[in-house]
Amino acid sequence: MMKSAQVVKALSALAQPTRLGIYRLLVERGPEGMAAGQVAEKLKVSPATLSFHFKTLSHAGLVEGRQEGRFIYYAANFAVMNGMVAYLTENCCGGAPEACKPKK
Amino acid sequence: MMKSAQVVKALSALAQPTRLGIYRLLVERGPEGMAAGQVAEKLKVSPATLSFHFKTLSHAGLVEGRQEGRFIYYAANFAVMNGMVAYLTENCCGGAPEACKPKK
DNA sequence: CTGATACTTTAATAATTGTTTAACAATGGA
């Protein structure tokens, strides 16, 4: 179970265009992740700015970095986002969640 | 399909403790919604502050208000949140989304 | 060891955001 403050932190982290782009890129990439420099190049973000944003994302638990030689690979942490979504939809419609589900 | 800017707006709206509380309360309540005053009382928020937050939430499309006599009932708009979640998980793991799904 | 690469940290500035107080509509009962 996630706590409110944790969820706010995760939402704040994603509520910024650059960070949302970073996160989506990492989601698409999957568990293998992507080196910081590749992300910088792909999204046209300066290293300092990117580093700042990675710090925000990883402090929120949404991404994790692992060092590999000179590179740092960042990967999305899916558990945290799933927890966030679960928190948002908790007790939906007083327990009768017909109205909440996405129509497929 | 939701656009990036729309998603950022929705995430920003939820990325604040008071608004997250408001939203969760409305999610729990379902389509019927809840009068602004009831929300204010339940969450111990001043009317002016609450009004400010409702504006932010409805501008993001996350809630909708309907006037009923002297009251305004606010209700969660589930389609927008579902769209937001879909945007976040799009193309997860390059199309092989084993790692992204919540374990049930 | 030296120099280049990969990334982070710090400090300064600019912009955004949240809260409060006070004043302002609009609705409806007496």
Place this chain on the structure above:
DNA sequence: TCCATTGTTAAACAATTATTAAAGTATCAG
């Protein structure tokens, strides 16, 4: 009509956040 109720708006202030530039750390190839 009068007045209390319900909620919104505007202005001011404090706090948070994003970006840039410059300096700093760590790894590796030669």
